[in-house]
Amino acid sequence: MDKGKKIWRKNLIKSLTLGVFLFLLSFTFEPYNQGQLALVLMLFIGVLSLTVLTGASGQISLGQGALMAVGGYASASLITNLGASIWVGFLVAVSATAIFGLILGTAAARVSGPYLAGTTLVIALALPSVANRFESVLGGDVGLIVDFGTPPAWISNLIEVGYEQWQLWVALPVALTALFFTSNLMASRAGRSWQAVRDDEIGAAVSGIPVARTKVIVFVVSSAIAGLGGALYGLRGLVGPSVYPVSLSLTLLTAAILGGVGSIAGAFIGTLIVVFLPDLIDWAISGLAISEQFSNYLPSLLTGVLLLATIIINPAGVMGAGHRRKH
Amino acid sequence: MKIRGSQTKRWVIGIVAGAVASTLAIAPSQAIPVRSEVGVSATEIVLGMQLPQTGAASPGYKKVDDAMRAYFDYVNSKGGVNGRKIKLVVKDDVYKAGLTISTASTLINKDKVFAMVGSVGTQTHISIIKDINRRGIPDLFVNSGYSGFYIDPKKYPTSFAALGTYVVESKIEADFLKKNYAAELAAGKVGILYQTDDFGRNVVAGFKQQGVIFPAANTQKFVAGSQGLGLTAQVQALQKAGVTLVVIGAVASATAITIGTAAKLGFAPKWLVTSVGSDATTFKTILASQGQSAAAAAFLLTGVISASHAPSPGEDTDEFVVAFKKINTEFNTGAADDKVWDNNVLQGMNIGYLTTAALMGAGKDLTRKGLIAFMEGKGATLSSAALSPLSYSSKTHEAYNSFWIGAYDANSVLKPIGGTRVLNTTDSADGPITVSTYKRPAIAADALPKVG
Numbered sequence: 001m002d003k004g005k006k007i008w009r010k011n012l013i014k015s016l017t018l019g020v021f022l023f024l025l026s027f028t029f030e031p032y033n034q035g036q037l038a039l040v041l042m043l044f045i046g047v048l049s050l051t052v053l054t055g056a057s058g059q060i061s062l063g064q065g066a067l068m069a070v071g072g073y074a075s076a077s078l079i080t081n082l083g084a085s086i087w088v089g090f091l092v093a094v095s096a097t098a099i100f101g102l103i104l105g106t107a108a109a110r111v112s113g114p115y116l117a118g119t120t121l122v123i124a125l126a127l128p129s130v131a132n133r134f135e136s137v138l139g140g141d142v143g144l145i146v147d148f149g150t151p152p153a154w155i156s157n158l159i160e161v162g163y164e165q166w167q168l169w170v171a172l173p174v175a176l177t178a179l180f181f182t183s184n185l186m187a188s189r190a191g192r193s194w195q196a197v198r199d200d201e202i203g204a205a206v207s208g209i210p211v212a213r214t215k216v217i218v219f220v221v222s223s224a225i226a227g228l229g230g231a232l233y234g235l236r237g238l239v240g241p242s243v244y245p246v247s248l249s250l251t252l253l254t255a256a257i258l259g260g261v262g263s264i265a266g267a268f269i270g271t272l273i274v275v276f277l278p279d280l281i282d283w284a285i286s287g288l289a290i291s292e293q294f295s296n297y298l299p300s301l302l303t304g305v306l307l308l309a310t311i312i313i314n315p316a317g318v319m320g321a322g323h324r325r326k327h
Numbered sequence: 328m329k330i331r332g333s334q335t336k337r338w339v340i341g342i343v344a345g346a347v348a349s350t351l352a353i354a355p356s357q358a359i360p361v362r363s364e365v366g367v368s369a370t371e372i373v374l375g376m377q378l379p380q381t382g383a384a385s386p387g388y389k390k391v392d393d394a395m396r397a398y399f400d401y402v403n404s405k406g407g408v409n410g411r412k413i414k415l416v417v418k419d420d421v422y423k424a425g426l427t428i429s430t431a432s433t434l435i436n437k438d439k440v441f442a443m444v445g446s447v448g449t450q451t452h453i454s455i456i457k458d459i460n461r462r463g464i465p466d467l468f469v470n471s472g473y474s475g476f477y478i479d480p481k482k483y484p485t486s487f488a489a490l491g492t493y494v495v496e497s498k499i500e501a502d503f504l505k506k507n508y509a510a511e512l513a514a515g516k517v518g519i520l521y522q523t524d525d526f527g528r529n530v531v532a533g534f535k536q537q538g539v540i541f542p543a544a545n546t547q548k549f550v551a552g553s554q555g556l557g558l559t560a561q562v563q564a565l566q567k568a569g570v571t572l573v574v575i576g577a578v579a580s581a582t583a584i585t586i587g588t589a590a591k592l593g594f595a596p597k598w599l600v601t602s603v604g605s606d607a608t609t610f611k612t613i614l615a616s617q618g619q620s621a622a623a624a625a626f627l628l629t630g631v632i633s634a635s636h637a638p639s640p641g642e643d644t645d646e647f648v649v650a651f652k653k654i655n656t657e658f659n660t661g662a663a664d665d666k667v668w669d670n671n672v673l674q675g676m677n678i679g680y681l682t683t684a685a686l687m688g689a690g691k692d693l694t695r696k697g698l699i700a701f702m703e704g705k706g707a708t709l710s711s712a713a714l715s716p717l718s719y720s721s722k723t724h725e726a727y728n729s730f731w732i733g734a735y736d737a738n739s740v741l742k743p744i745g746g747t748r749v750l751n752t753t754d755s756a757d758g759p760i761t762v763s764t765y766k767r768p769a770i771a772a773d774a775l776p777k778v779g
Contacts, residue, residue, distance in 0.1 A: 032436030132523060132550050141550040142450045142524050143424065145457065163462070164436065236428050238454040242552075243425035279437075296380070296419050 004188070011183040019176045026168045034164035040268075040275045041168070041175035042236075045229030046252045047259070047267040048182045053222035055262025056191055057215060058198030060113065063120030064226050065248035066127050067104075071097045071227025072234035072244065076144040077137060086149065090174060090231050097227020098220050105219025109212045124246045131241050143240020167236070174232050178225055183264055185221065194218050254307050260317030269318050277303055364694050366441025372411045372686060372693065375440030377430045378447035378470070380419035383555035387579040387609030387671045388447050391470065392417045393661030394675025395445055398651075398683070400658045405775060408686045409693070416440060422552050424454035431455040435464065442467055442698065445489060445678040449473040449526040450551055460485045465698045467685060468678045468726075472496065472603065473525045474755040477724040480703070485695075487702055487719060489678050491636050491727035493526060493576070494755040496602060497533020499730045500574070500634055502751065502760045504539060504599070507744075511572050518545030518565045518596075520558070520585055521576035526551070530576030530601055536757065544568045554581040559588050566594040575600045583613030586627050590619075598631045602730070605633035607641075607739035608669035628735045632744070636715040636727040640673045641740030647712035650774040651676035677712045684709045684776035709776070710768040714750055728752050729763040 022041075026034055046068050053059050061067075074096035075089030084092075104123070108116050131138045138144065148170050151161045161169070185191050196204040197214050205211050234243060251274055259270025278299035285295060310317060366373040376392055379385040392415070399413040407413060416438045418430035427448070434440050442465035446452055449471040456476060459466045460483045468489035469476060477488045504512060511517050519534070519541045521527030527548065534541070545568050547561035554577070562585060565573055573596045575582050582604040589595065607628060614624040638645040652668055655676065659666035666672065688705055689698040706719030715729035729752040733741040743749070750763035771777055 030436070032432070035432050035436055129550075135523070140523050141552070142453055145453065147457065163458070164432075237458055238424055238428060240424055240454075241550075242423040242450075243428070243454075245423065245425060248425075 007187045008184055011180055011187070015176045015180040015183070018179070019172055022168070022172055026165050031162050031164040034162065034168050036275055036279070038164065038167040038171045039236075040271050041171040042229055042233040043252065043255065043275065044268055044271040045175055045178045045232065046226055046248075047255045047271050048178055048264065049222045049226035049229065050252055050256045051262060051264060051267045052182060052185070052194075052225060053218060054256065056186060056194040056198060057218040059108065059215060059218065059222075060117040061120040061222075061249070062117045062253065063122070063124035063246075063249050064222075064252050065230075065244045065246065066120070066124040067097055067101065067223045067226035068230025068233055068248065069127055069239075069241075069244035070100045070223075071230035072239040073131075073138055073144070074227065075231035076146045076234050076239035079146050080144050086146075086170065086231075086235060090228060093227045093231035094224045097230070098224040100227075101220040101223025102216065104223065105216040108219055109215040121246065121249075124244075124249050127241050127244060139240060141241055143238050143243065144234075145238055146235055147237055148235045170235070171232055174228060178228055179264065182225065186264065190217075254303060256317075257307060258310055258317055260319035263317070263319035266317050266319030273306070273318075274303060277306070364441060365439050367411070367693050370411060371414055372408065373414045373416060373438060373440050374442055374444045374682070375416050375418070375431075375434035375438060376443065376445050377418045377420045377427060377434065377451070378445075379422035379451075380417070382421040382423070383552050384422035384448070384578050384580055386583075386612050387606045387669075388470075390661065390665045390667075390669070390671040391445060391447060391675040391678070393659055393665045394655060394672040395679040395682070397655055397659035397661075397666075398676050398679025400660075401654045402679070402683050402775065404658075405773065408683060409691045411693075413683070413686070415444070420448070420451050422448055422451055424451045427451040427454050431459065435459075435462065440464070441693070442695065444468055444682050445470055445675070447471070450524040452476065453525065456483055456486055463695050463699075465695055465702075467698075467702070468681055470603075470674070470678075471526065473529050474725070475525060475529075477726075478755050480721060480724050483724070485699055487706065487724045488726035489674070489681070490603065491715065491730060492725055492755045493529035493601065494533040494536065495725070495728055495753055496634050496730050497530045497576070498537050498753050499751045499760060500599060500601075500732065501534040501537035501539040503632075503732045504534075504572075504574075505537065508572055508597075512539065515542050515545065516569065516571040517541065517574070518547070518568060518570035518572070519574040519576065520547045520549070520561055520565065520581075521574075522551035522554075522578065522581060523548045524551045526578075527576045530574070534574070537760075541574075542568075545570050549577075549581070551578070554578075554584050557588070558585050559592075561585075562588045562592060562594060565589075565596070566592060570596055572597040572599065575604055577601070577604050579604050579606045579609040580613055583610045584617075586610070586631070587614045587617050587619060587624075590627055600631055600633045602634045602636070605631065605735075605741070606670040607735065607741075608667055609671070611739070612664075625737065625739050628739050629737050631735045632732065633735070633741055634730040634732050635741060636730050637673065637677065637713045639733070639741040640668060640670050641738065645712075646770050647677075648673065650770050651680075651712065654774060673712065680774075680776055681709060681711050684711075684778050687776060687778040705778075709778070712767075712770075714748070714765070714767055715752070715763065716765045723755075725755060728754065729765065 071093035075093040078084040078092050079089050132140050148167050151166050193209045201211050255270035255274045258273050259266030281299050380389045396415045403412040420427040420430045444467045447470040466486040470489050472490040472493040474492035474494045476486050547564050582600050611624040642648050688701040703721045707717050713727050715727035718725045718728050729750040731748045731750050733743045736742050751760050752763040753760040
């Protein structure tokens with residue numbers, strides 16, 4: 001068996017094992033934590049898109065949430081206007097965001113660093129205006145109402161499935177597909193060429209890697225992954241500008257940094273932190289007499305502190321720290 | 328490669344073993360059936376609410392929860408409802424529908440609320456109403472007048488309004504315009520500024536139903552929640568169009584920003600503002616943040632026309648106002664600014680009063696289904712501070728169907744135009760507008776609802 005096939009098999013086993021683990025875990029969780037775990041999987045896909053873009057190719061995006069929105073709108077438009085299934089919606093979301101990423105990536109390849117970050121941020125900020133300009137199709141600033149629906153009869157006849165559990169079960173195969181795809185991609189020849197561009201553009205060019213084209217390809221792939229995550233994320237109830245605000249992009253970036261930019265395991269751990277940290281804080285302060293006005297903002301405050309501490313003390317994030325210890 | 332293979336194997340076995348162990352460990356606790364209603368115990372009823380406590384739409388509205396809690400604390404001090412104390416859990420959704428989805432999930436699944444009460448916002452509520460309804464969670468006294476939530480109970484069987492619909496209100500306001508500003512309407516001198524969500528669109532629909540259609544040049548809109556960025560362009564456009572009367576279909580903060588901006592531009596039309604957008608203290612607070620003195624703000628508010636289904640909070644002789652004001656003084660534990668008596672506090676108190684009445688009516692054996700059945704069967708018989716009757720039935724979950732039109736005086740009190748309060752009543756469809764003969768029942772001496 002050649003090396004590529006072995007990596008492919010190893011990633012398949014890892015993805016399936018994680019899937020089985022989370023599937024079994026869904027039976028032990030209360031609905032709230034089932035919903036939170038589903039949210040982890042949705043955001044994890046978004047963070048994976050950053051892992052590819054920033055971790056593998058070194059490009060910075062502050063507007064990844066807007067790419068998720070493109071996927072969300074593509075999927076929701078199809079579901080609400082044509083009655084398509086959510087699974088078809090996912091495919092369309094990936095395709096539409098890939099095309100959007102191609103257009104954006106072509107422009108993005110000409111800029112780098114803070115300019116690229118600024119460009120992507122502007123796209124995220126422009127989203128409400130775009131949604132409002134095409135109100136009849138995109139639902140204006142309210143958005144399009146979509147959801148996960150209910151389990152098919154053959155499942156609900158077998159077992160009682162709650163709304164949050166169903167969310168988790170839908171999110172699981174989608175996230176695992178993204179995980180499997182990204183894991184293989186990062187370990188592939190293409191992934192290595194992206195990393196070469198990230199580490200030294202001139203060196204990569206000398207080695208025969210077309211730098212500009214590579215950057216565009218990475219943008220397309222990253223966008224497609226973000227679009228998939230966005231379609232899934234929108235199914236929580238609504239696809240609209242307020243669902244994909246700039247703060248979503250920053251949350252994705254926070255998760256990527258906390259876990260370790262460029263690490264797939266780090267992406268998962270970082271997402272777990274940003275999703276479950278508010279609950280941990282809630283639990284920690286539950287016995288204290290703190291006003292709601294303050295306690296409602298404590299998670300954001302502490303996440304910010306954690307982010308700053310990570311950047312200053314351990315810039316490589318959780319997985320980066322583990323990696324250093326191994327060596 | 329051998330090492331890598333064995334590592335993967337160990338990793339897989341570890342995860343599967345962990346999952347199986349955790350499943351087995353927790354499974355016994357799931358075997359115990361829980362029969363009691365969610366959010367109800369022998370001593371407590373947990374209610375949930377979401378509203379903008381921060382952000383552009385928060386001024387004014389952020390006082391509603393403190394007022395509701397104050398009324399519940401008062402009820403609790405009197406022994407609660409059937410021996411159960413009422414606990415209100417509040418989440419800030421910043422008037423962002425994306426956040427509302429998360430806060431609702433927390434209230435439902437983590438705080439395990441029995442019912443949602445008094446949630447504020449149209450576009451925010453749209454994002455969760457379907458989910459709340461399919462779970463069978465009572466969604467009482469929603470602070471939105473969007474008719475789409477209430478006119479088809481088959482669609483949203485658990486949602487009940489706290490306000491008259493924007494369509495009802497706008498129909499009555501349009502009728503007022505036709506009778507009092509016919510010349511301006513005929514000359515195309517009446518304009519509108521509205522927020523581009525179902526709230527704003529409902530307002531436009533109400534006017535249209537009465538034959539008041541605003542010319543395109545006189546129509547300005549903005550994205551709900553974006554008023555903090557300024558509404559100068561819209562106000563300038565209305566000024567340029569030469570309108571002499573402007574209808575505002577937007578939240579209170581947007582109203583204040585609009586009128587404040589117009590004053591700076593030297594644009595002084597007559598203003599007609601939707602009831603939820605016209606609150607004197609919110610108006611003054613926003614204008615103060617723009618550098619206007621309280622006296623200047625009061626001057627700008629004087630003469631602004633609005634509608635109401637309730638007494639004005641400035642009516643010191645109204646028995647509900649007197650009773651609620653006293654409870655607010657004694658029980659409101661909110662921030663100093665948030666407990667200043669005004670329209671929002673009156674509305675919060677009134678929702679607290681109605682919620683208490685509904686919980687009483689649903690009986691000792693409190694269930695979600697029982698509460699909804701009570702609301703549909705007997706909800707219309709409940710009285711409140713409002714001067715309008717309630718409309719709840721199995722055919723509609725709309726609240727108030729009557730409004731009176733007034734104008735703010737120099738003391739920032741909404742007073743009936745012409746001196747006599749006339750309540751007009753209509754429906755959210757094509758029904759006629761007639762004068763209401765409803766007489767509000769008196770409030771009990773202990774300020775608690777009496778449900779029999």
